[in-house]
Amino acid sequence: MNPLLEKFNTPFDTAPFPEIKEEHYLPAVKEAIKLAKEEIEQIKKEEVPTFKNTVEALDGSGRLLQRVTSIFFNLNSAETNDEIQRIAKEMSPLLSEHGNDILFDAKLFEHIRKVYQQKDSLTLTAEQEMLLDKSYKYFARNGAELGDSDKQRLREISKRLSELSLTFGERVLAEANSFEMVLDNEEDLSGLPEYAKEAAAQAAKEKGHNGKWVITLQYPSYIPFMTYADNRELRKKLFMAFGSKAFKGDEMDNTSIVKEIVKLRNEKAKLLGYKSHADYVLEERMAGAPDTVYGFLEDLLEKGKPAGEREVNEVTEFMHSLGETGDVKRWDWAYYAEKLKKERYEIDDEKLKPYFKLENVVEGVFTVANKLFGITFHENKDIPVYHADVKAYEVRNADGSHLAVYYADYFPRAGKRDGAWMTSYKGQYKEGDKENRPHVSIVCNFSKPTATKPSLLTFNEVTTLFHEFGHALHGMLADGIYESLSGTNVYWDFVELPSQLMENWAYEKECLDLFAKHYETGELIPESLVQRIKEAATFLEGYQTVRQISFGLLDMNYHASEMGEVADIDAFETEAFMPTNLLPSVPGTNMSCSFSHIFQGGYSAGYYSYKWAEVLDADAFELFKEKGIFDKETAESFRNNILAKGGSEHPMKLYERFRGHKPSVDALLRRAGLIQ
Template structure:
């Protein structure tokens, strides 16, 4: 429910510090006027730290007044004066929240964290005051009870249903004593999720593997060594080599470094984040979040948090999600065990007198790949120069949907590393503005994501609003004169996040509430994951995979190697992901308070599943930000659920042609354009003609 949970979420993302007087800022604060910029993009060259706090305070003040006006109106409740009015309320708060929440995820510092903690309870209270406003809910319920007599469009019917259910799920029907409990729980959860995310970022930034003996770099490619030398220089350690637990730094070391002890040191630094019994330790924080979520769900009459969450997802029930996860687990685990045996054979052949361990996986998997497929990722990287990969993603969107991307150097950036593009339809019609930000910084959260500074709305009205969207990633940095050369995983990530962006850009909804990515968690990954399917198709590689020095298109023999190795290491990839998904579900199907340490809980559960010791869960409890500091609690399964959808959906292109415009139009019209305006399975079947089959996913992953 937007007016409740948006502000709780923003409170958990971050606020930029400011101590200025509100009246002094009234006339100069950029948030208090229409942006006088191209396409009303945020004026990042004018927005300062001092502008955020007064804008939040004024935004909450205006939002409360607008809500009170709706709640206390003497007019008979109608869809227009109640539902639409509610959907449009809080514009200023939305405006500053959208900018600030995004900036704080990329430019974090101590000032940001301090004000974030200050405003978190205020924003939590603001959301609770709306969701628990009895007069407001009465008016909404009055309209909802008359829905069958109203002449509403499909989108309007869906919005009415979702707003009403949002209030119910936000506590509107609870008795007074339970409403008080809910307020306290939500406020505490807001603070704890914020603390969890801060701890992970600080733990990630605090670990350093410093190497001063060049012999310890044995096995590493020259490009990896050069990057580590530059990282060390930037940290004031010139003449040394620095590796961190950021994946672009860590994974190449794990893959190539001959020094097994150092591989272990770096990997254990990664998997023990938040579990070091220091001031950033997350064990108690995670346990408190789990237990508060149990209490919260049971206030509403659900057995557990997962029941509460999944009710509005495609899966509907925890049992349905577990059914898919268990089926895939049973299919993938034997593959992972075979992969262990293959690697152990190499260890034994080389005279290693040890058993394969988790920190050895990338190193020996690389040896297996070279032996079985004669494929070395270092051979591929020169063909995956970052600007060529980005252009490839843009060209794919052009071939599918006819859209064009125009660089815009006249639009202010939120960081000098940004690139900014305007999207246009084939006829030149403006679609939106796209910011990309591709490399790690100490101030930037890890991972990759898409978000919006402004969502699409107003389609079919006199006041259309175009989207302003960003993709944030943490890819390998350029070094010296060598541009950023991506790994195959990073190539897939770029296409994935671009797919999310297209979902936002190609939305054609009247209401912001339902537009773009405002869909269920297990449907939102379909538009992103389907894009990954094109990455390594020969026709697609011929478009973008060009050697960064010579411009030579990737050779046919390398393309064949990529295809031959397509199912390589899928046992590992599937099992490490499923372990995290099932751990998430296990935490959130608890019906009684968790009393044991979360690491003990994790160990006992995953060992009981049969997780082999050579594989750790992709995310361990103490740094599992998706579920403890993000929006994926009881929802990390969504990636594999959407994997069934995207694998089946891509078959529609394989059955026609890779860039078939009719198929692309059907996908655009029935999935991308619709946002959350209809049930996702209805949308999917309208595109595909039937419910998805699991077989394409099993075949793609080598599980069938």
């Protein structure tokens, strides 16, 4: 018996993780592909294609396949191992081939085209119109009208890209897991807070280095060391290890993979009639075209770089005042920036962390969601989970009705990739009178509890939790008919709006008073400390803005080029970063080879969207500030016009309906302190 192919006998039809064995995945995918093909054949048998029997039917096809692959690939990111990675390599070409079989099915496309040609005479809702438009473009933009030889080449490219992105991610993860800096002298830990020392001792014990300390490249270990460790040479050593992941000229090197991905993406775009991969991608984004993105980033750079240069001078002067000579190096930046912030604002993470016990922050985001949208979270231990660290919740509406299932996975481990993300195990959709509610998850890498302390978050980790929870709300509050248009299935440069908007609450005393209590004394976070957090929010904002722009420009330079050929990855990256360099570049390091967002994730020609969405969120939060951060009417409008709607209409229409006007970049620049 294969549990992936049986009806799930679990609360709310949740994934039966403990029953699923690795050997179940491939047979389940093969069977699900077979069933999906049968559903497609049924659509093609319709003599008179209609919106219902063709477009709606296509959107509803392949549900089992979607479910099985969601479970598998989510675990490949959050709880992977060698066998799962091996299966992924075998499974990805099958899925790529199946996708191409649908895409290049001439009869199926002809059915879609016939319905699309009647578009103006059909009486469709805005959501139905969007589905029809998206369905037609899916085929037209992906080669349905190409000749046979070009279709075959497109198949080969898609299959190869799928393999390359998997290998890219595996190498980055392997490189992060393989490095450990073993310290046997306690003096080498000078400057580190107690929690970081304790975590390093715990890591050493787990890795068989009893009586020593181990620093790794996982963020909860790497960031504190780079921020607090007094030993400059060890900071340099750690920085070099982090910056050279998959860039050492060995079997784990990603240089050739980056070159091939860039080349194949460009070739694919050309086959489809576009000048570049970026032209292809941006046609279906709010930005619309590469020139718009470049203009947007260059406008921000013009306003942000002078501030960034001033900030580098400030940090350099501060470093000199402490007796260090020469330029600030990249391994010095976080260390001296933190000391300067502490001196200027009398604030540092060690003073803040006792107020941010993980469990309290989690209750805080739940309370914010309740105050804004009336929803409640109830831990349910009957819902199966894939690891002991994971908690599962039933989410309910204000009237007590079931809204969603929410999984939370907070701590790093060897089988989990770095960073933080929101994902979905099941999307939201409606079938007639039946409502299918979503199952969403957030995955983070926060500091684990130690023998003497609970998990205490840095303020940056608090905002990360609020950010991912914003994505989760987008998924949980979805209220559409079609799964492909529901929840976070929106334009890529719109998807970060709910997440980045949520971060704003973490800076407000009215919100912090709900959960920011000292874990030992129960004392509420003092007003003076909150004020200093707000003042410090724009500390080095020019530098941070330029840094984000640099990543966006690197991404665009790879993908907006009509050449699609990169001879030397290191030289290419150095040139791309030149307009944004505020600190000297470091030979032997390279971001591209571990830039998972654009070479493994879905952000190619889209990294700019983080800053783009910041414009939206700054503009949107000004309305909440004006009306009150927990104003029910504003929250209800945001829920109904943005969160519930997903991708059912063009995002600018949805945004203007909520805000009453188009977003203005000035709101972001005001918040960042870059203009008055």
